[in-house]
Amino acid sequence: MTQPDLACTHLTKRFGDTTAVDDVNFEVPPGSFFSILGPSGCGKTTIMRMIAGFLAPSDGDILIKGRSVLDVAPNKRPVNMVFQHLALFPMMNIADNIGYGLRRKGLPKPEIARKVGEVLERIGLPDIGTRRVEELSGGQKQRVAIARCMVLEPDVLLLDEPLGALDLKLREHMKVELKALQAAFDTTFVYITHDQSEALVMSDTVAVMNAGRFEQMGAARDLYYRPETAFVAGFVGDSNRWRGRVESVEGDALRLRSDSGLALLGSRHGRALAGGTTADIYVRPEAIRLGHSPEDVAHFDNRLTGTVTSLLFNGAASRILVRPDEGREEIEVALPQSGEFAHLERGSDVHVGWSSDQGNCFAAEAG
Amino acid sequence: MQAAQRLGFLLLVAPLLLWLGLLIIIPHIDMFLVSLRERVGVGEYATSLANYRSFIEEPLYLVTFARTAVMSVMATALTLLIGFPVAYYIAKMARGRVRSALFLLCLVPFWVSELVRTFGWMILLRETGLFSSVLQWAGLADAPVEMLYNDAAIMVGLVYTSMLFMVVPLITTLDSLDDAVIEAGYDLGGSGPSILREIVIPHAMPGIVSGSIVVFMLSLGNYLTPIMLGGKDSLWFTELIYSQFIVRFNWELGAAFGFMLLILSSVIVWGTLRLTGQTLEKTMG
Numbered sequence: 236m237t238q239p240d241l242a243c244t245h246l247t248k249r250f251g252d253t254t255a256v257d258d259v260n261f262e263v264p265p266g267s268f269f270s271i272l273g274p275s276g277c278g279k280t281t282i283m284r285m286i287a288g289f290l291a292p293s294d295g296d297i298l299i300k301g302r303s304v305l306d307v308a309p310n311k312r313p314v315n316m317v318f319q320h321l322a323l324f325p326m327m328n329i330a331d332n333i334g335y336g337l338r339r340k341g342l343p344k345p346e347i348a349r350k351v352g353e354v355l356e357r358i359g360l361p362d363i364g365t366r367r368v369e370e371l372s373g374g375q376k377q378r379v380a381i382a383r384c385m386v387l388e389p390d391v392l393l394l395d396e397p398l399g400a401l402d403l404k405l406r407e408h409m410k411v412e413l414k415a416l417q418a419a420f421d422t423t424f425v426y427i428t429h430d431q432s433e434a435l436v437m438s439d440t441v442a443v444m445n446a447g448r449f450e451q452m453g454a455a456r457d458l459y460y461r462p463e464t465a466f467v468a469g470f471v472g473d474s475n476r477w478r479g480r481v482e483s484v485e486g487d488a489l490r491l492r493s494d495s496g497l498a499l500l501g502s503r504h505g506r507a508l509a510g511g512t513t514a515d516i517y518v519r520p521e522a523i524r525l526g527h528s529p530e531d532v533a534h535f536d537n538r539l540t541g542t543v544t545s546l547l548f549n550g551a552a553s554r555i556l557v558r559p560d561e562g563r564e565e566i567e568v569a570l571p572q573s574g575e576f577a578h579l580e581r582g583s584d585v586h587v588g589w590s591s592d593q594g595n596c597f598a599a600e601a602g
Numbered sequence: 603m604q605a606a607q608r609l610g611f612l613l614l615v616a617p618l619l620l621w622l623g624l625l626i627i628i629p630h631i632d633m634f635l636v637s638l639r640e641r642v643g644v645g646e647y648a649t650s651l652a653n654y655r656s657f658i659e660e661p662l663y664l665v666t667f668a669r670t671a672v673m674s675v676m677a678t679a680l681t682l683l684i685g686f687p688v689a690y691y692i693a694k695m696a697r698g699r700v701r702s703a704l705f706l707l708c709l710v711p712f713w714v715s716e717l718v719r720t721f722g723w724m725i726l727l728r729e730t731g732l733f734s735s736v737l738q739w740a741g742l743a744d745a746p747v748e749m750l751y752n753d754a755a756i757m758v759g760l761v762y763t764s765m766l767f768m769v770v771p772l773i774t775t776l777d778s779l780d781d782a783v784i785e786a787g788y789d790l791g792g793s794g795p796s797i798l799r800e801i802v803i804p805h806a807m808p809g810i811v812s813g814s815i816v817v818f819m820l821s822l823g824n825y826l827t828p829i830m831l832g833g834k835d836s837l838w839f840t841e842l843i844y845s846q847f848i849v850r851f852n853w854e855l856g857a858a859f860g861f862m863l864l865i866l867s868s869v870i871v872w873g874t875l876r877l878t879g880q881t882l883e884k885t886m887g
Contacts, residue, residue, distance in 0.1 A: 310791045
């Protein structure tokens with residue numbers, strides 16, 4: 236086991252009576268892309284500012300390459316940060332922006348010029364050194380902000396929702412590019428975002444954060460398919476959710492009667508859930524199979540018939556809403572793009588089914 | 603429609619044109635013409651540069667002129683030195699109510715007239731004043747100390763009078779500096795002084811220059827403060843102009859002095875703008 240680049244142990248931050256970050260522990264191995272995903276106000280920015288050194292933790296420790304940095308000032312820490320609005324220095328040109336940190340280190344001028352040239356080459360913008368900040372496009376500024384940090388060769392690069400200000404198309408593009416830059420620089424990235432697709436696409440490990448705590452930490456795929464808490468199931472990706480009473484439990488499998496009267500089979504995946512309690516069941520729209528006839532879905536243990544009430548066309552991510560014959564709530568079902576449902580219309584009768592394994596059940600929280 | 607639009611435009615610019623024409627351009631043209639007159643006999647005038655010549659030839663005039671310029675520059679520099687930290691604190695460190703309270707405190711002295719404000723300083727600084735009494739009471743002086751009627755007292759008055767005009771533009775420009783930019787400076791290894799030098803001051807430059815221009819002009823043209831705090835020997839250039847116009851009734855020389863002051867302030871403002879690489883549009887816009 237190699238030493239982690241960044242480790243936080245029992246990290247806690249209290250502001251007066253509120254606890255913004257509550258006993259958070261994690262380790263980031265060298266060269267990996269670690270994301271903290273959570274809704275705004277969950278404490279993720281507080282964690283980032285503590286790592287960067289702008290806030291002092293109330294409790295716990297931050298270790299970079301095994302050494303505690305709590306008593307190291309932000310300008311001496313081997314971490315650099317890409318700010319939410321990038322915070323490029325508007326009073327300097329691009330080369331001076333990138334060279335700022337090197338000048339502060341007291342490097343000789345020719346070496347600064349060489350390093351700035353190299354890093355500009357690396358981000359694919361070799362000729363912009365003499366340009367002014369406001370002349371660059373959003374994506375270029377993004378890359379310059381990263382280059383300005385990377386030229387200092389930090390142990391850890393922190394990124395605070397840097398894609399938030401970009402338009403959708405550019406954001407999609409920058410996701411891929413950021414991942415490529417991370418591989419090219421081979422540096423540990425810690426990325427915070429409220430946008431799940433950014434976190435899922437780029438990260439090696441994602442931590443989902445809510446109300447100051449890490450709800451779950453793992454690979455994107457695990458978070459998506461095997462959420463450990465109801466919050467993760469609801470926050471990451473879309474889900475159909477039913478609340479109901481657990482009628483029977485058999486191993487991991489359980490039977491649940493929803494408040495609207497549907498009988499559903501789900502799985503508790505090792506979580507404690509006793510018969511007679513109230514539980515939530517989460518099923519992903521794409522885990523539900525759509526069929527024209529009962530035979531199409533015969534091999535699933537959850538089967539329903541219903542009518543299509545809406546077609547939600549969204550290209551590859553198109554969905555339909557199905558109202559089951561019994562029960563009131565509509566079910567969101569992914570629309571396969573293979574053509575066999577191309578003629579589906581409102582009012583069509585359909586059969587849907589899914590495996591009980593795909594129904595993640597959690598004890599219902601009060602409220 | 604076109605005609606109506608033109609009429610509307612004319613009505614809009616009329617006050618500005620009237621103000622500029624009646625109060626600035628016409629008086630200045632007249633002043634200039636007066637300054638070029640030389641009295642050759644009773645009620646007889648000839649056009650000449652005699653007034654400007656006597657300005658250059660009389661050392662007292664030149665010394666007063668230079669002294670006023672240098673002291674005004676010093677007053678501007680001191681105001682900037684004191685005003686910058688104040689503005690930085692209000693714009694970047696104070697939050698919420700503290701911020702408005704501090705801003706109000708800067709403004710409060712300007713609710714009373716300049717005369718009253720200057721009297722305030724006289725009460726503090728005169729021989730029987732507060733400072734003198736405190737010094738005697740503390741045993742640091744065994745006789746009353748006169749602190750009025752010297753250059754330091756003039757300087758104190760000038761700085762005090764102009765503080766607001768420096769602090770306000772500075773707060774405005776510093777306010778527009780994103781905190782994240784300062785944090786980015788620290789994050790990239792910058793120390794306090796280097797961030798001040800490379801990030802904060804370059805960003806605040808338009809505010810520094812516009813504040814300095816206003817303070818400089820106010821100091822240069824100040825009459826009350828130098829007279830009251832500096833006494834009648836304070837040698838301020840506006841005093842010379844006043845005495846030529848009112849005491850000596852020599853309007854010709856007074857007008858020439860007025861023009862020299864206008865040229866001086868224009869040259870120094872232009873020089874400052876050139877030196878700092880700022881333009882008038884940028885600093886006043």
